[in-house]
Amino acid sequence: MKKEMSIIEAKYEAQKIAFAPLFFQAMLALKKLGVLKLMARNNRGIPLGEIAETTGISIYGAQVLLEAAASAGVVEYLDEQTVQLTKVGYILHLDHMTEVNMDFVNDVCYDGAKFLTESIRSGKPEGLKTLGQWKTIYEGLAQLPEQVKKSWFDFDHFYSDDAFPAALDIVFKENPALIFDIGGNTGKWAFACCRYNPGVRVEIFDLPGQLAVAKSNAESLGVQHRIGFNAIDLLDASQQIPAGADAIWMSQFLDCFSETEIVCILKNVRRAASHKTFVYILEPFIDNQKFEAANYCLTGTSLYFTIMANGNSKMYTTGAMTRLVEAAGLQVTEIFPLIGDSYHTILKCAIAQP
Numbered sequence: 001m002k003k004e005m006s007i008i009e010a011k012y013e014a015q016k017i018a019f020a021p022l023f024f025q026a027m028l029a030l031k032k033l034g035v036l037k038l039m040a041r042n043n044r045g046i047p048l049g050e051i052a053e054t055t056g057i058s059i060y061g062a063q064v065l066l067e068a069a070a071s072a073g074v075v076e077y078l079d080e081q082t083v084q085l086t087k088v089g090y091i092l093h094l095d096h097m098t099e100v101n102m103d104f105v106n107d108v109c110y111d112g113a114k115f116l117t118e119s120i121r122s123g124k125p126e127g128l129k130t131l132g133q134w135k136t137i138y139e140g141l142a143q144l145p146e147q148v149k150k151s152w153f154d155f156d157h158f159y160s161d162d163a164f165p166a167a168l169d170i171v172f173k174e175n176p177a178l179i180f181d182i183g184g185n186t187g188k189w190a191f192a193c194c195r196y197n198p199g200v201r202v203e204i205f206d207l208p209g210q211l212a213v214a215k216s217n218a219e220s221l222g223v224q225h226r227i228g229f230n231a232i233d234l235l236d237a238s239q240q241i242p243a244g245a246d247a248i249w250m251s252q253f254l255d256c257f258s259e260t261e262i263v264c265i266l267k268n269v270r271r272a273a274s275h276k277t278f279v280y281i282l283e284p285f286i287d288n289q290k291f292e293a294a295n296y297c298l299t300g301t302s303l304y305f306t307i308m309a310n311g312n313s314k315m316y317t318t319g320a321m322t323r324l325v326e327a328a329g330l331q332v333t334e335i336f337p338l339i340g341d342s343y344h345t346i347l348k349c350a351i352a353q354p
Contacts, residue, residue: 023072074092107147108155109304171249179248180202182253184204187218189249191223248273266325284315288345290338
């Protein structure tokens with residue numbers, strides 16, 4: 001039975017929230033200044049003075065950062081002048097998922113986060129103006145500052161790449177000759193398909209900015225003759241996906257839209273599909289995660305969508321996406337939960353039978 005929190009404990013938890021942005025920046029500073037790396041090499045503890053001297057920061061700077069780190073459970077004091085990394089500290093230093101998340105939050109979301117209230121009121125990504133003047137972040141991806149762009153794509157790819165090996169096995173069980181990659185972004189899925197099967201052709205459908213990057217990447221890999229590049233705004237109902245695909249693939253794509261928009265996109269997909277076409281939806285569903293940390297990250301990602309991406313989308317549950325699939329005239333024929341070593345589920349869909 002869960003212990004009931006006392007009012008004193010509750011007040012402490014509330015203060016953690018109040019000061020969370022400052023503690024976040026303090027931990028980021030410890031990484032950027034090399035303090036965590038230095039402490040990891042001295043796993044039995046290191047004097048404060050040695051940290052300051054080796055990293056080139058002042059004693060004062062070391063004190064304020066490490067006192068914050070101690071409050072956050074990242075370090076512990078062995079005595080008044082000696083500190084040691086905790087398990088949390090080692091995770092901050094070494095864990096790739098944590099690094100990707102911190103860079104994404106800092107470079108992409110941090111400045112815009114204060115506009116969350118306005119975004120909730122307007123239904124628009126009011127924080128996006130801190131990066132550029134676009135209606136959605138997807139319109140401006142190719143124009144983002146290099147560090148922001150890197151952090152965005154590192155985040156996006158981290159939460160999809162591990163799913164691709166198992167996903168390829170699932171999709172190619174049906175021996176598709178032509179795959180439509182809807183929202184293909186930089187082309188990673190299309191390139192993975194070309195490596196997996198030497199005879200397959202892939203058509204990427206996305207906004208012009210993303211297609212330009214995907215085409216450049218395809219040319220550098222020498223697979224441009226097997227991939228088509230189709231500019232489309234899937235929020236414009238007049239722009240139709242053509243027929244002819246054996247498989248239609250959407251990887252972490254539908255979570256970029258509201259429920260109404262998802263149904264609209266899936267109806268477009270439904271019109272393009274034949275009764276022999278399979279539709280595959282790859283998503284990290286909130287309700288289908290092994291670890292609490294993954295659920296927490298996905299919930300945080302919903303806030304990014306609200307503030308920075310488009311103002312109206314979120315991470316969905318398996319049941320919610322299934323309902324939207326059915327509303328578009330498709331049906332889920334098979335579910336592949338947590339494929340490979342990933343956070344993802346695949347919904348395999350087909351035209352709904354009357």
